[in-house]
Structures are given as C-alpha cells and as structure tokens.
Amino acid sequence: MTEPSRTLHARHRAVTPAWLATYYREPIELTHGEGRHVWDSEGRRYLDFFGGILTTMTAHALPEVTKAVAEQAGRILHTSTLYLSSSMVELAEQIAGLSGIPDAKVFFTTSGTEANDTALLLATAYRGSNQLLAMRNSYHGRSFSTVGITGNRAWSPTSLSPLQTLYVHGGVRGHGPFAHLSDAGFIAACTADLEDLLGQVGGRVAALIAEPIQGVGGFTSGPDGLFAAFKRVLDRHGILWISDEVQTGWGRTGDHFWGWQAHAEAGPPDVLTFAKGIGNGLSMGGVVARAEVMDCLDANSISTFGGSPVTTAGALANLRYLLDHDLQGNARRTGAVLAGRLRAAELPVVRELRGRGLMIGVELVDPATGEPSPEAATATLEHARERGLLIGKGGLLGNVLRVAPPLSLTEGEAVEGADLLIDALKEAVR
CATH class of the missing domain: 3.40.640.10 (Type I PLP-dependent aspartate aminotransferase-like (Major domain))
Incomplete structure (x- = not known):
C-alpha cells in the first residue's frame, strides 16, 4: 500500500466506526470502472466478481445508465x-x-x-x-x-x-x-x-x-x-x-x-x-x-x-x-462455465460449491481436518486480489467465498476469473 493509500486508511479509521469493516490487510480505494473491471487509486486493474456486494448488476459505467x-x-x-x-x-x-x-x-x-x-x-x-x-x-x-x-x-x-x-x-x-x-x-x-x-x-x-x-x-x-x-x-x-x-x-x-x-x-x-x-x-x-x-x-x-x-x-x-440483452440467460450460461471450471478443479479445501447462475458460494474447510476454515477464506481473498480478482466473503463462520460478477460477464472472463480463483485457493492452502 502506497503512502497516499495508508494515509487515506488512517483517516478512514479516525472518523468512521470501529465496526465498519473493510476488505484486505491493506484496503484499496476503487476509483473507476468499465464493464466487468475496476481500477484502484494506484492504477491496478481488477476483474470484479463481487460488484459492490451484488449491486453493480449489469456493468460498470454502462453507457445507457x-x-x-x-x-x-x-x-x-x-x-x-x-x-x-x-x-x-x-x-x-x-x-x-x-x-x-x-x-x-x-x-x-x-x-x-x-x-x-x-x-x-x-x-x-x-x-x-x-x-x-x-x-x-x-x-x-x-x-x-x-x-x-x-x-x-x-x-x-x-x-x-x-x-x-x-x-x-x-x-x-x-x-x-x-x-x-x-x-x-x-x-x-x-x-x-x-x-x-x-x-x-x-x-x-x-x-x-x-x-x-x-x-x-x-x-x-x-x-x-x-x-x-x-x-x-x-x-x-x-x-x-x-x-x-x-x-x-x-x-x-x-x-x-x-x-x-x-x-x-x-x-x-x-x-x-x-x-x-x-x-x-x-x-x-x-x-x-x-x-x-x-x-x-x-x-x-x-x-x-x-x-x-x-x-x-x-x-x-x-x-x-x-x-x-437477456442478461438472465447470460447469467445462466456464464454461471455454468464458472461453476463447472471451479468444480472440475476438485480442490480439497472446497467442501461445497453451491448457488445458481452468477451467485456462487464456495465453502472452505481445512483439508487436514475438514473443519470450517475462515482463515482459508481470508487468505484466498487476499491472494485473489493480488492476482487481480475481487471476490466477497460470508457465511456464519466467515468461511464462504461469495462470487457474484456483473450479469454481462463474458465466457472468457468467466474462465479467466475461475482460473485466478483456483490459483488463489491453491496458494491459500500452501
């Protein structure tokens, strides 16, 4: 995190409630977006698979909107x-x-x-x-x-x-x-x-x-x-x-x-x-x-x-x-590509992959014990960001990854995001 980002985080902590959570050890500021991508204040581009908590539904900076x-x-x-x-x-x-x-x-x-x-x-x-x-x-x-x-x-x-x-x-x-x-x-x-x-x-x-x-x-x-x-x-x-x-x-x-x-x-x-x-x-x-x-x-x-x-x-x-543009149909098609690729990876850290369309949950456990692993979820979130992918996290124990890209996601982006997430999961286990 550069000095401007550190300074902004310190200012944020000083004037907002202690219970107001932010993602990542070094929180990022998202400054602009286009389509399924966003950029942070340091110029890094990310494939956005969380859409501001399932809110950017169609695309960032959609010209019609x-x-x-x-x-x-x-x-x-x-x-x-x-x-x-x-x-x-x-x-x-x-x-x-x-x-x-x-x-x-x-x-x-x-x-x-x-x-x-x-x-x-x-x-x-x-x-x-x-x-x-x-x-x-x-x-x-x-x-x-x-x-x-x-x-x-x-x-x-x-x-x-x-x-x-x-x-x-x-x-x-x-x-x-x-x-x-x-x-x-x-x-x-x-x-x-x-x-x-x-x-x-x-x-x-x-x-x-x-x-x-x-x-x-x-x-x-x-x-x-x-x-x-x-x-x-x-x-x-x-x-x-x-x-x-x-x-x-x-x-x-x-x-x-x-x-x-x-x-x-x-x-x-x-x-x-x-x-x-x-x-x-x-x-x-x-x-x-x-x-x-x-x-x-x-x-x-x-x-x-x-x-x-x-x-x-x-x-x-x-x-x-x-x-x-039948984005419901696109969610069904690209969601199947994304989920299928994640499922085919057969990672032992994944207890269950669930959801429908472009609303996919990945529940994580410790491969050695089978116990829920919020640590694996937190680590995967970090490793995914490092690779240029933004995802969410949830579940009662905080051990579930939440994957919910904008509904205009392309099949190529679904494959790219799945591969980045698989790599992040493997790194989290390591």
Missing part, C-alpha cells in the same frame, strides 16, 4: 414523492408487471434495509401482530428492526427488538439436523417443524420473511419447492410470505427472474422486497405487495429520497438493458 443519469441530473435532481414523477411511475409499472404478484403496488426506498423495514411495517400493520418468522442463518439489513430478525449472530449486534422473532429451519441444506435427508425428506421435515412451531405460538403471526438464497449467510438455500410447501402452511394460518429478493432478484440466479420462482407451484409471495442490482450502483430499493397489503396503513407517509428522478431514470435504463 450514465447517459440517463446525466440527462436527468441536468434537468432536476430531486422532488420527493409529494410530486408526480413519470420515471417513478413507469419504473413502478414495469416492476409490478415483472413481480408476478397480482394487483401489485410498488413503494420505492433508498436501500434493501429500508425496503425490508417497510415490508415489516406493512405485514405487522396488516396482521395486527409483531410476531415474525425468519430463517436461521438469514440476513435482512442493518437497521434496528432488520437486525432484530436476522438469524446470523455475526451480523446481529443486539437482541433488543420491537418484534418477536421465531426462527425456522430450512435456509441451509448442507448442515444441521436435516442435512442427511433427501430433498423431499428435508422439505417434509422443515415443513413439519414449521407446523409444530405455529402450533405452540400464542397469538397471530404476521409474516415469514425469507431470502430464496441467503446472501450474507454464504449463498445457502433449501431445495426447490421448500417455500411452496411453507406457503401452503402459511396460507392456512393467514400468514404473509415476504420474499427478500435484495440479492436474488433481476435474473441473477439464471434459472429464474426472481428467487421465489424456484418455489412457484404455490404461487407468488404476498410481498417482495428488492434493491441493489436494479440501480446498478444508484441508491435504490423497494417493496412490491398486493394492493390490499400495501394500502393497509392508516396514517400519512411519504419518501423524501425514495423513487427520486435520478435513481428511477438510471434504474429504468438499467432494467431495459438487462431485459433487452
């Missing part, structure tokens, strides 16, 4: 929801249509945390209850209410909460008491556990909130159809299903546009939250819900920054590009 943002910024930057906005209405119309939720309405926020906050507000108001179901190993945001429903101790700094949260089995297929079962047996056991839990709860439960693929938890998931089985139980009790699509939405999984569609036989969720990729780096999130649920609040509300002219103009351009 930067043009839309610049043109809108030249007209007006801000109005608030107190005034009409054609770009906000058009984007809401498109998202409502794509959501699969009948009679859908959309509310825009500035982040996934705020989107999940809003979903919790709607569900608890609609059902008249503060009782929530959430998945073990889950993550839903950084606010007081979303920390209170997060089932991952590494990201939950307090047990205080305005909500009573009950945690359900099913978010992790490869670990836990049901891991030895077949997929059908796993679904049956988790559903029976849900039924048993609801039979012991006093009062009404408002909603189940669940990520179709758990992001911070290490790209884990239950088998396809799990949430369909859950929804049949929830429907009998009148409990809402909130699908947290902050990381799984917009075609990233390749097989489906939304993560919930892997469980579609029971129908769509009642509420869907989104963020990250839709803005391609712009600060945007939102909630889609059945009109009956969305309209249940009996007090005034607005958003100062949600659905702003600039973010909705950029998100519209981003969404058009994604649909016009």
Whole structure:
C-alpha cells in the first residue's frame, strides 16, 4: 500500500466506526470502472466478481445508465414523492408487471434495509401482530428492526427488538439436523417443524420473511419447492410470505427472474422486497405487495429520497438493458462455465460449491481436518486480489467465498476469473 493509500486508511479509521469493516490487510480505494473491471487509486486493474456486494448488476459505467443519469441530473435532481414523477411511475409499472404478484403496488426506498423495514411495517400493520418468522442463518439489513430478525449472530449486534422473532429451519441444506435427508425428506421435515412451531405460538403471526438464497449467510438455500410447501402452511394460518429478493432478484440466479420462482407451484409471495442490482450502483430499493397489503396503513407517509428522478431514470435504463440483452440467460450460461471450471478443479479445501447462475458460494474447510476454515477464506481473498480478482466473503463462520460478477460477464472472463480463483485457493492452502 502506497503512502497516499495508508494515509487515506488512517483517516478512514479516525472518523468512521470501529465496526465498519473493510476488505484486505491493506484496503484499496476503487476509483473507476468499465464493464466487468475496476481500477484502484494506484492504477491496478481488477476483474470484479463481487460488484459492490451484488449491486453493480449489469456493468460498470454502462453507457445507457450514465447517459440517463446525466440527462436527468441536468434537468432536476430531486422532488420527493409529494410530486408526480413519470420515471417513478413507469419504473413502478414495469416492476409490478415483472413481480408476478397480482394487483401489485410498488413503494420505492433508498436501500434493501429500508425496503425490508417497510415490508415489516406493512405485514405487522396488516396482521395486527409483531410476531415474525425468519430463517436461521438469514440476513435482512442493518437497521434496528432488520437486525432484530436476522438469524446470523455475526451480523446481529443486539437482541433488543420491537418484534418477536421465531426462527425456522430450512435456509441451509448442507448442515444441521436435516442435512442427511433427501430433498423431499428435508422439505417434509422443515415443513413439519414449521407446523409444530405455529402450533405452540400464542397469538397471530404476521409474516415469514425469507431470502430464496441467503446472501450474507454464504449463498445457502433449501431445495426447490421448500417455500411452496411453507406457503401452503402459511396460507392456512393467514400468514404473509415476504420474499427478500435484495440479492436474488433481476435474473441473477439464471434459472429464474426472481428467487421465489424456484418455489412457484404455490404461487407468488404476498410481498417482495428488492434493491441493489436494479440501480446498478444508484441508491435504490423497494417493496412490491398486493394492493390490499400495501394500502393497509392508516396514517400519512411519504419518501423524501425514495423513487427520486435520478435513481428511477438510471434504474429504468438499467432494467431495459438487462431485459433487452437477456442478461438472465447470460447469467445462466456464464454461471455454468464458472461453476463447472471451479468444480472440475476438485480442490480439497472446497467442501461445497453451491448457488445458481452468477451467485456462487464456495465453502472452505481445512483439508487436514475438514473443519470450517475462515482463515482459508481470508487468505484466498487476499491472494485473489493480488492476482487481480475481487471476490466477497460470508457465511456464519466467515468461511464462504461469495462470487457474484456483473450479469454481462463474458465466457472468457468467466474462465479467466475461475482460473485466478483456483490459483488463489491453491496458494491459500500452501
């Protein structure tokens, strides 16, 4: 790290919270990007396989998005929801249509945390209850209410909460008491556990909130159809299903546009939250819900920054590009290339390679003992950066690599990135 980078890091540490994490022993500043590549302040180029935590969804400096943002910024930057906005209405119309939720309405926020906050507000108001179901190993945001429903101790700094949260089995297929079962047996056991839990709860439960693929938890998931089985139980009790699509939405999984569609036989969720990729780096999130649920609040509300002219103009351009260029199909194709190459390497440090499309988790263990190895994950992160590849890290124990490139990734870049990651894994073991 050069002296300017060291100085910036020291300044950063002096004025930001001690709990505000940065990657790498010597943190880097990313100054610009193009396509699937970014550059740091020292001029080094990296192949970006994390996209600012799955947020740069299409590409860095996508001309269609930067043009839309610049043109809108030249007209007006801000109005608030107190005034009409054609770009906000058009984007809401498109998202409502794509959501699969009948009679859908959309509310825009500035982040996934705020989107999940809003979903919790709607569900608890609609059902008249503060009782929530959430998945073990889950993550839903950084606010007081979303920390209170997060089932991952590494990201939950307090047990205080305005909500009573009950945690359900099913978010992790490869670990836990049901891991030895077949997929059908796993679904049956988790559903029976849900039924048993609801039979012991006093009062009404408002909603189940669940990520179709758990992001911070290490790209884990239950088998396809799990949430369909859950929804049949929830429907009998009148409990809402909130699908947290902050990381799984917009075609990233390749097989489906939304993560919930892997469980579609029971129908769509009642509420869907989104963020990250839709803005391609712009600060945007939102909630889609059945009109009956969305309209249940009996007090005034607005958003100062949600659905702003600039973010909705950029998100519209981003969404058009994604649909016009079939980036969902590209995620399926290039994700298969990337995962196939990693799988073929047969590295003993890799316990499991999982995920879908361009959302790939690589769980690492100590080859000698088989025990989870956060040290191997940290070392691989460093060695990958040294080789010009940026990836992420997660999992309950911090031993999972998170690989999630922009959806415009080429097959050549998928091969290049896989080879760099394989080399970094081998170096980490050495």
